[in-house]
Amino acid sequence: GAVVSQHPSWVICKSGTSVKIECRSLDFQATTMFWYRQFPKQSLMLMATSNEGSKATYEQGVEKDKFLINHASLTLSTLTVTSAHPEDSSFYICSAIKQETQYFGPGTRLLVL
Amino acid sequence: DAKTTQPPSMDCAEGRAANLPCNHSTISGNEYVYWYRQIHSQGPQYIIHGLKNNETNEMASLIITEDRKSSTLILPHATLRDTAVYYCIVGSGGSNYKLTFGKGTLLTVNP
Numbered sequence: 001g002a003v004v005s006q007h008p009s010w011v012i013c014k015s016g017t018s019v020k021i022e023c024r025s026l027d028f029q030a031t032t033m034f035w036y037r038q039f040p041k042q043s044l045m046l047m048a049t050s051n052e053g054s055k056a057t058y059e060q061g062v063e064k065d066k067f068l069i070n071h072a073s074l075t076l077s078t079l080t081v082t083s084a085h086p087e088d089s090s091f092y093i094c095s096a097i098k099q100e101t102q103y104f105g106p107g108t109r110l111l112v113l
Numbered sequence: 114d115a116k117t118t119q120p121p122s123m124d125c126a127e128g129r130a131a132n133l134p135c136n137h138s139t140i141s142g143n144e145y146v147y148w149y150r151q152i153h154s155q156g157p158q159y160i161i162h163g164l165k166n167n168e169t170n171e172m173a174s175l176i177i178t179e180d181r182k183s184s185t186l187i188l189p190h191a192t193l194r195d196t197a198v199y200y201c202i203v204g205s206g207g208s209n210y211k212l213t214f215g216k217g218t219l220l221t222v223n224p
Contacts, residue, residue: 034211043215043216044212095157097210100210102210103159105156
């Protein structure tokens with residue numbers, strides 16, 4: 001398989017602050033990474049597609065100004081939740097493609113107080 | 114992407130084979146069948162995928178019917194650590210494909 005890491009694994013922040021989550025492909029280069037969100041007892045929902053060197057593509061209903069995505073290198077994509085509110089509390093998971101198979105990170109649990 | 118249908122839950126005895134079904138009657142000719150699982154509070158784990166032929170790896174076997182409208186994931190000797198939600202997803206593959214997750218099947222392996 002392939003290894004995808006995320007940092008941090010969990011974060012607690014105050015309402016109104018911004019939080020950055022990193023996603024790294026450890027043993028391969030990924031021109032495309034994906035960001036998902038999962039609320040309790042629900043399935044994963046795709047938020048956006050992150051493309052190295054270009055703008056991310058957001059799914060319908062996902063605010064691009066609130067969820068900033070940067071894919072500055074072939075091994076790193078970041079998701080910044082700006083002005084976080086309690087309703088943004090969720091499990092954020094990234095994935096990257098290696099040899100036409102999507103591999104997922106361990107996820108980042110965000111709690112906004 | 115084609116939709117899939119899976120039973121919401123299944124039980125299996127430890128050491129026995131777990132057979133997880135999936136219906137994907139609207140699958141297109143160039144779409145693969147992917148299986149992932151998600152253990153509680155973790156990211157999804159890739160298991161196996163296939164196009165037409167049956168596939169086997171160290172984790173599982175994938176049996177795809179000849180008409181490709183359904184498939185079965187087989188865990189040959191289930192252990193307690195195999196308890197997870199199993200997702201069957203169809204997609205076209207390639208570097209830009211998106212995975213659309215359904216509700217999956219919660220497999221509970223009992224001692």
